[in-house]
Amino acid sequence: MTTTADELMIERRGHAGSVARRRMNFVIFLGPAIVLTVLFFAVPVIIDVAVSFTDLSRSLRISEFTTEQYEKVFRTDRRLSQVIWLTFIYVFGTLAIFNVTFGLILAITTTAIRNVSGSFFRGVWLLPRMSPSVLYILLWLWAVSPTEAGLVNQVLMQAFGLDAPLDLLTSAPIALIIISNGFIGASMGMIIFTAAIRGIPEHLFHAAAVDGAGTLATIRFITLPALRWPISFVTIYQTLSLLVSFEYILLLTKGGPFYDTTVYALYVYRRAFESGQYGYGAALALFLIVIGVVVALIGWRFFDMERLLQRPRIEVH
Amino acid sequence: MIHWKFGTAALLSAALAGGSVVFLAATPLFAQETVKLELWSRQDPSGPLRPGNVVKAAERLNKELEAEGSPKRVEVVVRESPAKGFDDDALQLLKVFGVGEGPDMFIAAHEWICAFQEDGFALKLDDYIAKYPQHFGTIFPSLWSSAKCPDGTYAIPQDAEARMFFYNKKLLREAGYDAAFVDSMPERTLSGDLTMDEVLDIAKKVVDKTKAQYGVLHRPNKGPDYIMVFNAYGNEFVDPQSGKLLLERDKLAAAFGWFERGVKNGVIPANNTAMEFDALRKEFYSGNAAFWMYGIWDLGSVAFPTYGLPQDEKAFFADWGWIAGPAPEKGGSPVSLTHPIVYVIAADTKEPELAVRLLGHASAADLNTDHAVTTTHLGIKPEQLEDPRYAKAWPLARATELLKITKFLPNNSQFGELNGIIYAGIQGIESGRLSAQQAADFVIEEASASLEDVIVK
Numbered sequence: 001m002t003t004t005a006d007e008l009m010i011e012r013r014g015h016a017g018s019v020a021r022r023r024m025n026f027v028i029f030l031g032p033a034i035v036l037t038v039l040f041f042a043v044p045v046i047i048d049v050a051v052s053f054t055d056l057s058r059s060l061r062i063s064e065f066t067t068e069q070y071e072k073v074f075r076t077d078r079r080l081s082q083v084i085w086l087t088f089i090y091v092f093g094t095l096a097i098f099n100v101t102f103g104l105i106l107a108i109t110t111t112a113i114r115n116v117s118g119s120f121f122r123g124v125w126l127l128p129r130m131s132p133s134v135l136y137i138l139l140w141l142w143a144v145s146p147t148e149a150g151l152v153n154q155v156l157m158q159a160f161g162l163d164a165p166l167d168l169l170t171s172a173p174i175a176l177i178i179i180s181n182g183f184i185g186a187s188m189g190m191i192i193f194t195a196a197i198r199g200i201p202e203h204l205f206h207a208a209a210v211d212g213a214g215t216l217a218t219i220r221f222i223t224l225p226a227l228r229w230p231i232s233f234v235t236i237y238q239t240l241s242l243l244v245s246f247e248y249i250l251l252l253t254k255g256g257p258f259y260d261t262t263v264y265a266l267y268v269y270r271r272a273f274e275s276g277q278y279g280y281g282a283a284l285a286l287f288l289i290v291i292g293v294v295v296a297l298i299g300w301r302f303f304d305m306e307r308l309l310q311r312p313r314i315e316v317h
Numbered sequence: 318m319i320h321w322k323f324g325t326a327a328l329l330s331a332a333l334a335g336g337s338v339v340f341l342a343a344t345p346l347f348a349q350e351t352v353k354l355e356l357w358s359r360q361d362p363s364g365p366l367r368p369g370n371v372v373k374a375a376e377r378l379n380k381e382l383e384a385e386g387s388p389k390r391v392e393v394v395v396r397e398s399p400a401k402g403f404d405d406d407a408l409q410l411l412k413v414f415g416v417g418e419g420p421d422m423f424i425a426a427h428e429w430i431c432a433f434q435e436d437g438f439a440l441k442l443d444d445y446i447a448k449y450p451q452h453f454g455t456i457f458p459s460l461w462s463s464a465k466c467p468d469g470t471y472a473i474p475q476d477a478e479a480r481m482f483f484y485n486k487k488l489l490r491e492a493g494y495d496a497a498f499v500d501s502m503p504e505r506t507l508s509g510d511l512t513m514d515e516v517l518d519i520a521k522k523v524v525d526k527t528k529a530q531y532g533v534l535h536r537p538n539k540g541p542d543y544i545m546v547f548n549a550y551g552n553e554f555v556d557p558q559s560g561k562l563l564l565e566r567d568k569l570a571a572a573f574g575w576f577e578r579g580v581k582n583g584v585i586p587a588n589n590t591a592m593e594f595d596a597l598r599k600e601f602y603s604g605n606a607a608f609w610m611y612g613i614w615d616l617g618s619v620a621f622p623t624y625g626l627p628q629d630e631k632a633f634f635a636d637w638g639w640i641a642g643p644a645p646e647k648g649g650s651p652v653s654l655t656h657p658i659v660y661v662i663a664a665d666t667k668e669p670e671l672a673v674r675l676l677g678h679a680s681a682a683d684l685n686t687d688h689a690v691t692t693t694h695l696g697i698k699p700e701q702l703e704d705p706r707y708a709k710a711w712p713l714a715r716a717t718e719l720l721k722i723t724k725f726l727p728n729n730s731q732f733g734e735l736n737g738i739i740y741a742g743i744q745g746i747e748s749g750r751l752s753a754q755q756a757a758d759f760v761i762e763e764a765s766a767s768l769e770d771v772i773v774k
Binding site: 058060169170260280 | 408412414415416432436438587588591734737741744748749750751762763765766767
């Protein structure tokens with residue numbers, strides 16, 4: 001008597017599959033992916049580690065191997081603590097307000113209304129993601145322009161009688177980078193959560209309605225529990241994504257005023273490419289990789305991803 | 318049989334003879350060698366003839382080579398970089414040289430040449446300059462000091478200019494200053510009577526009493542003009558004895574203090590460094606700012622063609638004017654800054670002699686005057702002053718008055734990086750993140766951590 005697992009194994013591997021054939025299949029099907037992974041993921045990390053132990057500077061020349069860059073990271077760079085704190089605020093703020101919470105609200109509301117209207121609003125919220133980064137930020141720059149021509153100032157001055165135009169790029173730069181990134185980030189959560197909500201069996205909602213559950217109770221006891229896996233995934237994925245992305249910040253505030261919006265990834269860029277300190281930039285980037293791995297592992301543990309990734313306990317015959 | 322042999326021999330002889338004639342006739346063509354010299358230049362609307370003159374110079378050099386009977390001919394290939402400024406361009410070019418893809422010649426801001434020299438990318442030119450007095454003999458001696466590194470000359474001056482505070486006389490009159498006061502400002506500045514703080518006071522009055530929104534505007538990126546303010550407060554940035562970078566905390570704080578007072582009084586906008594270059598120019602030339610700290614070439618490059626400022630001298634000075642960087646206190650010394658652009662030859666070019674001769678022709682008085690008068694830059698040779706076109710370009714003659722008090726940025730290989738830190742300090746002050754003293758501390762901390770051999774006093 002064979003178990004279900006044994007049957008599945010036989011089905012997958014085939015009765016007559018030889019070792020050579022399996023190896024050949026491995027090379028054909030997984031080879032390209034492995035080569036790409038090594039080339040674009042493993043090799044850059046190895047190069048980064050190697051460069052971080054050199055004095056590679058503006059003319060891309062190495063005169064010695066040194067641990068000087070790590071001494072700088074730990075001893076002399078006083079800006080680093082401020083940069084790490086800002087990065088925490090930026091990542092946490094963007095995630096908590098937009099990428100998860102607002103994405104969830106969008107998904108719940110657009111699935112609760114008529115299908116056509118829901119699709120329309122989801123389409124609108126997808127627009128920023130589909131626009132080229134430069135165009136999207138140009139619109140932001142116009143919206144927050146510190147002159148009377150800026151969209152925000154036009155609204156505030158004409159509708160609310162504000163006297164002088166606001167300069168949000170100087171007075172609230174951190175809020176601006178969170179909002180501008182969040183408007184884009186929310187759409188990813190929205191799509192994933194929408195798909196998950198659509199996957200919840202319809203009869204559960206009917207049963208809840210029969211039992212007298214209101215809208216909030218339905219969301220709390222049926223929708224949210226079913227979204228545990230997507231929420232965990234979006235949180236971890238977007239955390240890692242926000243940690244390493246800085247292009248919108250660079251375009252919107254250039255990391256300023258002063259260092260106010262220089263998040264860690266942008267700091268690495270400024271050190272390496274604006275000051276020509278490539279060795280130091282590599283050492284800083286290595287810490288970003290370490291931070292990324294640590295955050296991913298914490299998330300894995302915190303959300304119990306292992307259990308969520310287990311094979312569904314549904315018998316297949 | 319004999320006939321056949323005779324015929325064959327005759328045919329062969331004819332073919333050989335014909336071939337020889339063709340070969341001999343074609344010999345000069347085959348022997349002529351075209352030498353391609355690559356010139357790196359950033360795309361810069363304020364100086365299109367910097368590379369353009371080198372291209373034209375190739376024609377002159379080729380005629381000279383032909384007259385000498387040399388088989389070589391020079392072709393200039395211009396490689397344009399899209400960098401926004403000379404600092405970005407130099408950093409990019411250092412990388413290009415680093416990977417062995419450097420050009421034969423390049424155009425750079427003078428303060429960067431020692432960075433190239435230090436890494437062995439620039440050719441030492443002292444012997445060549447002495448060898449070709451017909452090309453380089455009359456270049457103003459003062460300009461050569463901007464082309465030197467500690468052990469010799471590594472560049473050929475291409476132009477010079479003057480940095481100043483432009484001001485809008487109409488706004489000053491509207492604010493209540495009489496015409497005599499407004500017109501006497503340049504003279505008072507040169508005599509040390511008008512001070513840096515008086516500029517802020519005048520700007521404040523303009524902001525308070527007219528519709529103008531801004532008092533003083535300055536460039537929104539790293540560059541030379543604001544260094545004039547630091548020079549005014551006594552910062553030289555280089556220790557004359559050792560040639561190392563020198564940072565003096567009190568003098569830095571004094572210069573930053575001027576920016577701090579400007580922002581606190583509502584004269585310098587807090588977001589100056591976040592504004593676009595063109596937007597700043599528009600604010601000044603359209604009458605929304607009292608002062609604009611920039612350079613003389615802005616008149617020819619932007620003010621006249623784009624904003625329609627009067628090109629006639631009298632009409633211009635009726636409503637517009639400029640002053641040097643004022644002294645920090647009454648009786649002190651005013652300052653101005655010139656920022657020569659230079660030609661540099663790569664150390665590994667295969668044809669250094671031809672490159673030198675080519676740049677010698679590009680430095681000809683007539684070609685340099687073409688550049689000077691079309692972009693309002695100062696010439697490099699005294700004979701240019703006699704050119705009627707140069708004499709007619711009044712901004713050049715008037716700006717030359719400032720050369721008496723002008724300074725250069727230091728030719729230190731790390732100054733470009735230090736300037737980036739100073740600019741960040743200004744940004745910190747203007748955005749309210751740092752006080753003047755904190756900005757001085759910030760510059761010293763950052764420079765000590767990221768640059769080598771910095772002397773702090």
